[in-house]
Amino acid sequence: MSALRFAWDEARGVARLLADTAQALLRARPPAAVVWAQAFDVGNRSVFFILVTLGFLGAILNFQTGFQAQRIFGDTSLIGAATLPILVRQLGPTLVGLMVAIRVGTGIAAEIGSMVVTEQVDALRMCGAGPVDYLVKPRVLAGLIAVPALWVIGTGAAWMAGLWVTHLAFQTNPATYVNLDLTRGADVAEGLFKAVVFGILIPVIAAHSGLQARGGSEGVGRATTQAVVSASLAVIVLDLLIGAVAFGLRGGAGA
Amino acid sequence: MIEFEDIHKAFGAQKVLDGVSLTVSQGRIVYIIGKSGAGKSVLVKHLVGLVRQDSGRIRFEGEDITHFTERDFFGLRRRCAMVFQHSTLFDSMTLVENVALPIRRHLGATQREALEQAREKLALVDMAALSDRLPAEVGDGLRKRVAIARALTLTPRYMVFDEPTTGLDPVNAVRVDRLIRDLSDRTGVTSVVVSHDLRSIFGVADRIVMLYQGRVLLDGTPAEFRTSHDPVVRQFVTGAVEGPMAL
Amino acid sequence: MSDAVARLGAGAIALAETVGALALFTTRVARAALRPRLDRFETWRMLYRVGVESLPIVATTAIFAGAIAVVQTGANVVKFRAYEVVGWAFGFSVFREIGPLLVGLMFSGRVGANNAAQLSTMQVTEQVDALRALAIDPIEYLVLPRVLSMVLMMTTLAVIGNAFAMVGGIATSWAMLGVDPWVFWNSFTEYVTLTDFANGVIKAAAFGLAISLVSCHFGLAVRGGALGVGRAVNSSVVASAISIFVLDYFITWILK
Numbered sequence A: 001m002s003a004l005r006f007a008w009d010e011a012r013g014v015a016r017l018l019a020d021t022a023q024a025l026l027r028a029r030p031p032a033a034v035v036w037a038q039a040f041d042v043g044n045r046s047v048f049f050i051l052v053t054l055g056f057l058g059a060i061l062n063f064q065t066g067f068q069a070q071r072i073f074g075d076t077s078l079i080g081a082a083t084l085p086i087l088v089r090q091l092g093p094t095l096v097g098l099m100v101a102i103r104v105g106t107g108i109a110a111e112i113g114s115m116v117v118t119e120q121v122d123a124l125r126m127c128g129a130g131p132v133d134y135l136v137k138p139r140v141l142a143g144l145i146a147v148p149a150l151w152v153i154g155t156g157a158a159w160m161a162g163l164w165v166t167h168l169a170f171q172t173n174p175a176t177y178v179n180l181d182l183t184r185g186a187d188v189a190e191g192l193f194k195a196v197v198f199g200i201l202i203p204v205i206a207a208h209s210g211l212q213a214r215g216g217s218e219g220v221g222r223a224t225t226q227a228v229v230s231a232s233l234a235v236i237v238l239d240l241l242i243g244a245v246a247f248g249l250r251g252g253a254g255a
Numbered sequence B: 001m002i003e004f005e006d007i008h009k010a011f012g013a014q015k016v017l018d019g020v021s022l023t024v025s026q027g028r029i030v031y032i033i034g035k036s037g038a039g040k041s042v043l044v045k046h047l048v049g050l051v052r053q054d055s056g057r058i059r060f061e062g063e064d065i066t067h068f069t070e071r072d073f074f075g076l077r078r079r080c081a082m083v084f085q086h087s088t089l090f091d092s093m094t095l096v097e098n099v100a101l102p103i104r105r106h107l108g109a110t111q112r113e114a115l116e117q118a119r120e121k122l123a124l125v126d127m128a129a130l131s132d133r134l135p136a137e138v139g140d141g142l143r144k145r146v147a148i149a150r151a152l153t154l155t156p157r158y159m160v161f162d163e164p165t166t167g168l169d170p171v172n173a174v175r176v177d178r179l180i181r182d183l184s185d186r187t188g189v190t191s192v193v194v195s196h197d198l199r200s201i202f203g204v205a206d207r208i209v210m211l212y213q214g215r216v217l218l219d220g221t222p223a224e225f226r227t228s229h230d231p232v233v234r235q236f237v238t239g240a241v242e243g244p245m246a247l
Numbered sequence C: 001m002s003d004a005v006a007r008l009g010a011g012a013i014a015l016a017e018t019v020g021a022l023a024l025f026t027t028r029v030a031r032a033a034l035r036p037r038l039d040r041f042e043t044w045r046m047l048y049r050v051g052v053e054s055l056p057i058v059a060t061t062a063i064f065a066g067a068i069a070v071v072q073t074g075a076n077v078v079k080f081r082a083y084e085v086v087g088w089a090f091g092f093s094v095f096r097e098i099g100p101l102l103v104g105l106m107f108s109g110r111v112g113a114n115n116a117a118q119l120s121t122m123q124v125t126e127q128v129d130a131l132r133a134l135a136i137d138p139i140e141y142l143v144l145p146r147v148l149s150m151v152l153m154m155t156t157l158a159v160i161g162n163a164f165a166m167v168g169g170i171a172t173s174w175a176m177l178g179v180d181p182w183v184f185w186n187s188f189t190e191y192v193t194l195t196d197f198a199n200g201v202i203k204a205a206a207f208g209l210a211i212s213l214v215s216c217h218f219g220l221a222v223r224g225g226a227l228g229v230g231r232a233v234n235s236s237v238v239a240s241a242i243s244i245f246v247l248d249y250f251i252t253w254i255l256k
Helices: A001-027 A032-072 A079-117 A120-126 A133-171 A185-211 A216-249 B040-045 B070-077 B097-104 B109-126 B138-153 B170-187 B198-204 B220-227 B233-237 C002-034 C040-079 C083-124 C129-133 C138-177 C183-193 C193-220 C226-254
Strands: B002-011 B014-024 B027-032 B055-060 B078-083 B158-162 B190-194 B206-213 B215-220
Touching: A001 A133, A001 A185, A001 A216, A001 B198, A001 C083, A032 A079, A032 A133, A032 B170, A032 C083, A032 C226, A079 A120, A079 A133, A079 A185, A079 A216, A079 B190, A079 B215, A079 C040, A079 C083, A079 C226, A120 A133, A185 A216, A185 B109, A216 C040, A216 C083, A216 C226, B002 B040, B002 B190, B014 B215, B027 B170, B027 B198, B040 B158, B040 B190, B070 C129, B078 B190, B097 B109, B097 B138, B109 B138, B138 B170, B158 B170, B170 B190, B170 B206, B198 B220, B198 C083, B206 B220, B206 B233, B215 B220, B215 B233, B220 B233, C002 C138, C002 C193, C002 C226, C040 C083, C040 C138, C083 C183, C083 C226, C129 C138, C138 C193, C193 C226
Parallel strands: B027 B190, B027 B206, B078 B158, B158 B190
Antiparallel strands: B002 B014, B002 B055, B206 B215
């Protein structure tokens, strides 16, 4: 199955780039100002997108849940309490991850990809600036900072959208919606951990695809497509793995 | 017959065509020449509606095409075909599929019938042996010949060639020149050729039109060009670095 | 401060322009669809390509989505001893929401991005102009077959995806919650209705339509060389994602 082999090669390539980046980071940290500027840029570019998509997600989630609750229990007062933990530890980070893969992933792959096919990366190498040092490292650090921030913003947006929708559709009292009882520290930890992992991996995967671009505009097109697919898949797979581990840590089926 | 009347075209702040008028008679090969960026390609693209003029009239076989819509141009494009500068073959199809496409779309043929007819057309330009290759797999000269074959599939009465020999090695360039000449001699096709290849210009053209600073500088026979005393024409013909034309 | 406002204003204008251009494009496609002179050869080619491209990735995503759904609701299931309703809860949430949403997003990434990449490369290398010069309408020849095959494929994939998600869900329920596959299956077939299924399929078709229109538009509207192609892909996936969420919300709301 050539698809499996492709996935395996891809995973290996990404792992190698990750290792290279970690090594480069240990050798020399880029100036804090550059990192913050990049992180701010990443955040800025995605914030509107995250707000819109996660806002709608929160609305949909709460609408669906509220509708079923009303049908079965006739009461929607627990909606806020019930949906928040799911949002914080799962839907929030996963969808923020997917959105970042889409927005930032294609952006990085396109930038680096077009630099590769126009031989700018070769020119960089001639000047003694390795692509890992110069292109990948700052973007990974930026992701590390920006994605958790976006997770907070996105989850907040989804939560507020839910508040608005349940109030409008089911006349749920906002006071009952705002209920943090069912949300525990473990949920926040799980969500944050996922966000950090995604923040590191998505730039690495995207940069890896970008660095492999070959052959003019067509190569750039292929690199960006590969970036978004690989990054999205990675988000979903890691989401399951981290979720399963967290489930086990929480005491598994005996929670 | 093709008539351009006082065509003006600007792209943003840059005025490319500043009142160009010229007439192309039936069955002739007319070369539009000038230095790079003089507006030659822009002018001929007006003929097939890929560029629309800011002002002026264009008449094609007596019909005023100035206000043609894209739909209207579809009819015209079957009578006037264009060969692009970079051949512009469809890179997801083989050479023979490239030529078969217009046959299938316009002549109501099935894919199989179209492929057969396409192979015949490719044979006319000596490309039959390579018909199942992809465009990326063959060289520029060969791609150009396939592009010409594709343009000829609907038996147009008019052909526009945008820099047909630019970037080709001398052998392939001569082949293309000969194709253009043969086409005109055998079938009476009217050809408008954009070029700055002096050998083609003086070897093939019936008439030469030179564009300079957005206007027609000289419009005449090759002999008239060779003997012209205009300093700009002289600079172009002799390829001199010094002269009125800025480089 | 005023600089931020100016940027916000510029952003809003850019957004309005994009939405407007997209709307215009959609009407052009709709008009061409009314007198369909579909190129059958090209349409079959597209169907094949889209299917082959998307099936592995959708199948994989669906299995994982099923597993995730179980893992995430697992704690609640255990707490409320709701083992019998796992099948039902799973069925309705995956069929109606998680399934179409994740399949849509992955489809947009795999097929939508690829489509935008291909069309933009064609546009940048003048191949679209070459089509027009051959008196072939790019909307008829390029766009319509793609729209049709992507809508058909998305709908099919939603169904196939549901099946794969079931596999993932059943396996995970069994492994992690000790829910017997038969119990799962029974509660599933007992409570999950055709409406739940149809809901998801309608969403999938709508997503397919949105993704195809968006990717074709940004592909053909590209400006610039290699970087333009990258940007076209970027815009395509971003706009597709937004469309998916917006459509999801409105369809959920309407079909209630």
